[in-house]
Amino acid sequence: MSLIVKKFGGSSVANAERVFNVANRVIEDYKKGNDIVVVVSAQGDTTDDLIEKALEINPDGCSKRELDMLLSAGEQISISLLAMAIEKLGYPAVSLLGWQAGFKTDSNYSAARIKSVDPERIRAELDKKNIVVVAGFQGTNKFDDITTLGRGGSDTSAVAIAAAMNADLCQIYTDVDGVYTADPRIVKNAQKMNEISYEEMLELATLGAQVLNNRSVEMAKKYGIELEVLSSLEKKPGTIVKEYVSMEKMLIKGVAKDNNVSRISVVGLEDVPGVAFKLFNMLAAKKINIDIILQSVGRDGTKDITFTVPKDQRATTIDIINNAKQSLKFIDVFFDDNVSKISIVGAGMETHPGVAAKMFEALFDSDVNIQMISTSEIKISVLIDINDSEKAVNAVHSKFID
């Protein structure tokens, strides 16, 4: 008998038919004698509908405390419906809200972090042989006010329960049937992986593979929870995300493309110590997510710094920099939204020289110009023109994986 935590997203419970599909998937494993905790998100477009209601009241943005109160009603609806469906099929179920399931968070409304999960109530319900349906995405803070974990937070809810209860497996059901070596919509030879390490998954998630929420992978890694990414519709094994064990031969695990990136160049900065620190410290204070950074060699007493940010932070970043023109002392600042980041990910890369060269060769052969390069122990990323992105992903995938 195992304890299995399962997470289903909003599209998996979008209507009564799909709710029953989820109920059946859950019951299947329950009938085998397993203890089952199911975490669900709000139905289909519920969250968007609720946000719409809030915007009608205040288009300028409501208080986040009240927004969290509003949005958390979405999961309340989906958990009760799923519990009803399980009961209708003849099996015992009980739904629990975030606070009932013991989720304690900080008070960062709309993007709260889980501080602890007290699984006492969940355990009591499992002992009564109930299938326990838990509202993802939500908890309460020290004031007993409702908080939400931010979009995609239901993955994190599932992993947090799995960690707190030392579950045997945490299954994340999605629209896709696993983690692929590249986006199957772009690369026709993309292959599904049976296994991938936390680190590789983290790099792929960061790079826009959008299969798993990043925070959930970080938490799974921290507590050693084995994740399985699998299809909510087809019944077949998915991809297991687990501890990196050892790696005889270097293996490129995937090629990812991220178009949600803008390149910003600050030109003509004084070539003195502390300039980069001053710039990035200022941006960090405003919570700007910096990715690739490139600094030119100083010449004529000035230097240029180029870096990338998510597209939706580009305008803010430019404002921050322009407002600091006096203290930063630079000549001009430019940006380019028409860029794409292509990355290869694979544990063991650092012990295999020539990987970067092989990637650059693939791009050169396809006539793709590289604007920036960034490397880590298990990742190599390049910034290229957005119009070349699909061509580049296919070229790199062919070189390493096909």
Added chain:
Amino acid sequence: MSLIVKKFGGSSVANAERVFNVANRVIEDYKKGNDIVVVVSAQGDTTDDLIEKALEINPDGCSKRELDMLLSAGEQISISLLAMAIEKLGYPAVSLLGWQAGFKTDSNYSAARIKSVDPERIRAELDKKNIVVVAGFQGTNKFDDITTLGRGGSDTSAVAIAAAMNADLCQIYTDVDGVYTADPRIVKNAQKMNEISYEEMLELATLGAQVLNNRSVEMAKKYGIELEVLSSLEKKPGTIVKEYVSMEKMLIKGVAKDNNVSRISVVGLEDVPGVAFKLFNMLAAKKINIDIILQSVGRDGTKDITFTVPKDQRATTIDIINNAKQSLKFIDVFFDDNVSKISIVGAGMETHPGVAAKMFEALFDSDVNIQMISTSEIKISVLIDINDSEKAVNAVHSKFID
């Protein structure tokens, strides 16, 4: 400075425009320096929409625990939207769910009774000068599970808060602008009352005046909370419901009509002691609400018992009686759905002889036949043909009030 509890129903917060209307009404009294607690129901048809979702999952009826979990999401949406609207207008507000506002109930899901209200959190928010918006209709039981008070329960929520906090006034905002001497849609000379006692209001509510939920009036009476029934749209004083003080002259407070009634006759019962007890004890065990009872004088060793029940309990009642034919020993049972109960209500009635005669005279003058009569200290009811009901209400109203 007073503490005022205000309650707004679902139609009062049905859309963004109406939510702002409520926000403005609330702010008006807040600006005068009062502490304000607002209790709201779910928006317009939200409850019906949620019930529809549940029926899609299980047309045979879901578990009531899960139904309460589902339905309570309705108020969660409306309280957060109202708090957002108040904030948008520049005033501080905080929304609280039933459990956050300290509502403890029994475990009778879907029709729970309030056991206690711990107003600690509400008081703390008032101390911070917040307008406190509380979800009506809901609480939690001793298992920390969500319960609902049943339809109309938001009135009770408001009165319970007023009682727990010793509020100066509890205002119930409705579609009508107060309590009338008769239904203004039927009797064109119906007059709005400035004041009415709890007892009179209870009789009127029972009689189908449908202005206030009965449980809320009972609770207000028990704790001596002054209620005001007033319009959510028009700004004018409503009707105050309060302790019956003293009554110099007899005053008929209202004429009510109730068409939700069926007459049942059990014919040819043995004329021996204990027959009526056996019959009504059996019906009470099945929770049938008996109203007027009439027993014929025994003749030929048999007697007949006639009584009224709500229309939706008529079929069950007939079944119960037929199933007990052996033990009850009667000849036949009949029913009539085409009846209406007309009542006059007024404290002090018992000390003024001739009131009943005056009522019967009005009916006689209008050629209305009386089928049954029932009297209490502050009420006289008659059962008549349903086709005569409007004529009868007008005739009686003219006689006593016009």
